[in-house]
Amino acid sequence: MNATYDVVIIGAxxxxxxxxxxxxxxxxxxxxxxxxxxxxxxxxxxNTAIVHAGYDAKPGSAKARLNVAGNRMxxxxxxxxxxxxxxxxxxxxxxxxxxxxxxxxxxERGIANGVPGLEILDAAATLAHAPALNPAxxxxxxxxxGGLVDPFQMALGAAExxxxxxxxxxxxxxxxxxxxxxKRLQGVVTDRGTFxxxxxxxxxxxxxxxxxxxxxxxxxxxxxxxxxYYVLDRRTAEVMRSVLFPCPTPVSKGIMVTRTIHDNVLLGxxxxxxxxxxxxxxxxxxxxEVWQGALKLVPGLDRRxxxxxxxxxxxxxxxxxxxxxxxxxxxxxxxxxxxxxxGLTAAPAxxxxxxxxxxxxxxxxxxKPGFNPLxxxxxxxxxxxxxxxxxxxxxxxxxxxxxxxxxGVSEGQVAAACHGPIxxxxxxxxxxxxxxxxxxxxxxxxxxxVIDIMARELGISPLEFTAKGGASxxxxxxxxxxx
Amino acid sequence: xxxxxxxxxxxxxGPAGMAAxxxxxxxxxxxxxxxxxxxxxxGILPQCVHNGFGLRVFGSDLTGPEYASRWLRxxxxxxxxxxxxxxxxxxxxxxxVLVSGAGKLHELSAGALVLAxxxxxxxxxxxxxxxxxxxxxxxxxxxxRLVNIEGYMPGKRYVILGSGDIGMIMARRLTLAxxxxxxxxxxxxxxSGLRRNxxxxxxxxxxxLHTSTTVTRTIGRERLEAVELCAVDQHWQPLCxxxxxxxxxxxxxxxxxxxxxxxxxxxHVGLDPLTGGARVDESLQTSVPGVFAAGNMVHVYDxxxxxxxxxxRAGRQAARYVLGNRLTTAVTPQTIELGVNIHHVVPQxxxxxPELDELVIELRVRSPIEQPVRVEFLADGERVVxxxxxxxxxxxxxxxTLKPDEIACLQRAEHLSVNCRPWES
Ligand SMILES: Cc1cc2nc3c(=O)[nH]c(=O)nc-3n(C[C@H](O)[C@H](O)[C@H](O)COP(=O)(O)OP(=O)(O)OC[C@H]3O[C@@H](n4cnc5c(N)ncnc54)[C@H](O)[C@@H]3O)c2cc1C
Ligand SMILES: Cc1cc2nc3c(=O)[nH]c(=O)nc-3n(C[C@H](O)[C@H](O)[C@H](O)COP(=O)(O)OP(=O)(O)OC[C@H]3O[C@@H](n4cnc5c(N)ncnc54)[C@H](O)[C@@H]3O)c2cc1C
Numbered sequence: 001m002n003a004t005y006d007v008v009i010i011g012a013x014x015x016x017x018x019x020x021x022x023x024x025x026x027x028x029x030x031x032x033x034x035x036x037x038x039x040x041x042x043x044x045x046x047n048t049a050i051v052h053a054g055y056d057a058k059p060g061s062a063k064a065r066l067n068v069a070g071n072r073m074x075x076x077x078x079x080x081x082x083x084x085x086x087x088x089x090x091x092x093x094x095x096x097x098x099x100x101x102x103x104x105x106x107x108e109r110g111i112a113n114g115v116p117g118l119e120i121l122d123a124a125a126t127l128a129h130a131p132a133l134n135p136a137x138x139x140x141x142x143x144x145x146g147g148l149v150d151p152f153q154m155a156l157g158a159a160e161x162x163x164x165x166x167x168x169x170x171x172x173x174x175x176x177x178x179x180x181x182x183k184r185l186q187g188v189v190t191d192r193g194t195f196x197x198x199x200x201x202x203x204x205x206x207x208x209x210x211x212x213x214x215x216x217x218x219x220x221x222x223x224x225x226x227x228x229y230y231v232l233d234r235r236t237a238e239v240m241r242s243v244l245f246p247c248p249t250p251v252s253k254g255i256m257v258t259r260t261i262h263d264n265v266l267l268g269x270x271x272x273x274x275x276x277x278x279x280x281x282x283x284x285x286x287x288x289e290v291w292q293g294a295l296k297l298v299p300g301l302d303r304r305x306x307x308x309x310x311x312x313x314x315x316x317x318x319x320x321x322x323x324x325x326x327x328x329x330x331x332x333x334x335x336x337x338x339x340x341x342x343g344l345t346a347a348p349a350x351x352x353x354x355x356x357x358x359x360x361x362x363x364x365x366x367x368k369p370g371f372n373p374l375x376x377x378x379x380x381x382x383x384x385x386x387x388x389x390x391x392x393x394x395x396x397x398x399x400x401x402x403x404x405x406x407x408g409v410s411e412g413q414v415a416a417a418c419h420g421p422i423x424x425x426x427x428x429x430x431x432x433x434x435x436x437x438x439x440x441x442x443x444x445x446x447x448x449x450v451i452d453i454m455a456r457e458l459g460i461s462p463l464e465f466t467a468k469g470g471a472s473x474x475x476x477x478x479x480x481x482x483x
Numbered sequence: 484x485x486x487x488x489x490x491x492x493x494x495x496x497g498p499a500g501m502a503a504x505x506x507x508x509x510x511x512x513x514x515x516x517x518x519x520x521x522x523x524x525x526g527i528l529p530q531c532v533h534n535g536f537g538l539r540v541f542g543s544d545l546t547g548p549e550y551a552s553r554w555l556r557x558x559x560x561x562x563x564x565x566x567x568x569x570x571x572x573x574x575x576x577x578x579x580v581l582v583s584g585a586g587k588l589h590e591l592s593a594g595a596l597v598l599a600x601x602x603x604x605x606x607x608x609x610x611x612x613x614x615x616x617x618x619x620x621x622x623x624x625x626x627x628r629l630v631n632i633e634g635y636m637p638g639k640r641y642v643i644l645g646s647g648d649i650g651m652i653m654a655r656r657l658t659l660a661x662x663x664x665x666x667x668x669x670x671x672x673x674x675s676g677l678r679r680n681x682x683x684x685x686x687x688x689x690x691x692l693h694t695s696t697t698v699t700r701t702i703g704r705e706r707l708e709a710v711e712l713c714a715v716d717q718h719w720q721p722l723c724x725x726x727x728x729x730x731x732x733x734x735x736x737x738x739x740x741x742x743x744x745x746x747x748x749x750x751h752v753g754l755d756p757l758t759g760g761a762r763v764d765e766s767l768q769t770s771v772p773g774v775f776a777a778g779n780m781v782h783v784y785d786x787x788x789x790x791x792x793x794x795x796r797a798g799r800q801a802a803r804y805v806l807g808n809r810l811t812t813a814v815t816p817q818t819i820e821l822g823v824n825i826h827h828v829v830p831q832x833x834x835x836x837p838e839l840d841e842l843v844i845e846l847r848v849r850s851p852i853e854q855p856v857r858v859e860f861l862a863d864g865e866r867v868v869x870x871x872x873x874x875x876x877x878x879x880x881x882x883x884t885l886k887p888d889e890i891a892c893l894q895r896a897e898h899l900s901v902n903c904r905p906w907e908s
Binding site: 286287386401442443474 | 520568570572581583584585586587588603604606607608611613614615616617618619621622624625628629632633634635636637638639660699700704705706732745
């Protein structure tokens, strides 16, 4: 059987998408597959979105090395791919004497991991950094290289740039197994047919262990750990601009209070084992734990500012560290598993490492002459000057027609999102590309407008428009309403 | 560079905006502009195809669109200018306005501003319902717009959370359209909307109403499949043993309206945490001179007629401000204190100038009293006006109107307050 592709990547999260973009620099034919209706819809869309400095992981671990290496890459990566990123620095707050000792241990670990600029602040300096913090705070670890990022844009930016450079993308395509010839994988079996390839990369997040088993690799298991969150209105970010961690416990970095890159405030996550990898339900106990935890850091939070809750699942593996390997058998396979936090931060460095591993394993990586590393996101109207906005409106009058009042998103942006390299096809896809519907009214104002605009841009009936693909339609046929 | 200038700019073309603009013209303001983001004026009214509008103002029972078109005609007769499909993005305390619309983005300035931006619905996030986040959960007003304006149907089998007026009206509307409304749940022990709607929209259509009950969980990954209902105790805490699930494809939220105050905040207008809207004085002026407020952005009204009446005053006073005919700034403002069983009052503050010849106090009670009540306005403990009502309910706004001689009684008082308690026989 002749391979159609040099590389098939399973999973278009931050990890798979960045690998695709990295490999797109070379003369290779590449297919990126995801089962969802959009890229980045797995764990990548629902996490804390911190670019970690790198003092958490055990020195010598892959997590530690790739965290610190990945962290250094964000300016260039986010500049090239037009991803919002803010290296604002992060704080770990100590509330008692035990915590102060923990800070010292974290600092030493950070130094061992090669994290620059770590500093222990006294109470006064801590409060000067973070005035909203509990005044009982005793001190904090200041990590100037920590930051905030838009995690969905990491996957989208990388995948769009990959597509611009020739990578094929197959969405709504579920990998169900593999075809083998002797010791080597040769095909990726999906519900849309089999794709023949020389190399397979499993970057399937929570499902990495299932796919590994299908490829004949046993012994590695993922047990999802849920993290729940509250999102607060922008109003809160006017007073709470810091990134605040509590002191970590052995199982988790703890419930934090952080501004997001979009100037909301995020509270969470807790950590609860679940069995179902699709279980993204928010529980009453969970968000309560989040609220109580957050109050310890910032006592002045107001419940009325909550605009949303959500949950994400950590792909916690049975090894404590990231698994990034080319097994002896089957051949032609790269496995990425257990990529839990700081997976987002590490992702750019993971992508580089995967390229190196493939090169060493014999894949020829000849540079592609026309590779273009630059990609532009949908314009972010709310961040532009009046003059810049007028230029856009002159090009396309729809940039003046505001359809989302809370986030100030225009019809022009909706249209742009529908016609990018990876078009938005659902409400969620639109929301993640433009912020539409993610403000305090949560879509109540824009939905009726957007249904019509999207139907027109996508050339579908309004009845077919969905929230997130599949059966998630907004409307029913009026004739059937009585049925 | 000087900006295009209007004497009075009204933001929002709903009933409040149209009334304020018309009255500003009648009072003598030359150039009056209404800026409205929708394709037509009328605010929320075009989607309110039911009747019940205008009984007081016009003496006839109109539908929402009819009421709106009467005011549109008045505004046009008064030569009010309209700028439609134009969203105001920013304002400031100097009354500069930034407007965006298809193909345009421009600034203008105003001698006086009237904020008439209406209200928005409280979203799910504010409610703390556990579970999944599938399609099929929307606010009742959004559903009303989809059904009545766009001609769409958001679902077949509905549960409605909250017993606000829009929820009750939608229960009837959806039933008439052939859909099933399986339950209406209200966390309070009583319905939060108007009695009239309870009878005509819920009882008459046999909609199962569950008070002291809430939705605790949503079920379904892609489209809503069911919700979990739970009775609550007197502290609104769910009683888990009462939990039961109802299969449905749509959950409508009718859990309250919040004044739309984003623009007001930008201009640093003082707000009232009790109403969620702008703090105003007797002339509907906010804490920022020359910036007035009208309609649902001041506090959420139940009847459009009351919106119109108060907006007329706002428009009149805005015109007087521009024409230099206002003297209120000379006196120190006095706050109206909230007495027995009063949730809030509008206006919150009074400038008791000798010229003051009209004073209307709007208020809502905190808890219902289902027997005759006395609503009274006190100056230093002395009753200045008192009104007897058959009952008092939070859902029904109460209005006290003071005549000039009564206003005169307030002039030198140190404490002004309002009470509502059972009528002492
Ligand atoms: C609660 C929480 C908080 C976190 N906070 C941070 C943080 O602050 N900073 C940080 O750096 N990291 C953080 N992380 C970790 C980070 O989110 C993840 O490491 C990162 O998103 C992993 O990306 P991924 O591409 O490996 O996985 P995913 O984004 O899950 O992508 C995997 C993709 O594979 C697809 N897929 C799976 N199986 C199949 C199949 N059979 N066929 C086709 N497609 C398939 C899925 O649809 C999915 O899109 C956090 C994680 C969680 C859960
Ligand atoms: C569903 C429903 C049913 C009702 N039923 C009845 C009834 O049966 N009888 C009755 O008497 N009353 C009823 N009411 C009450 C009455 O309709 C409202 O009180 C009245 O519409 C409020 O008027 P308003 O002008 O303050 O606000 P709205 O009608 O909401 O108008 C506000 C306007 O401001 C515009 N706007 C907001 N922000 C901006 C901006 N930044 N730039 C430009 N424009 C902006 C909006 O687009 C809108 O057109 C009902 C209300 C609702 C919501």
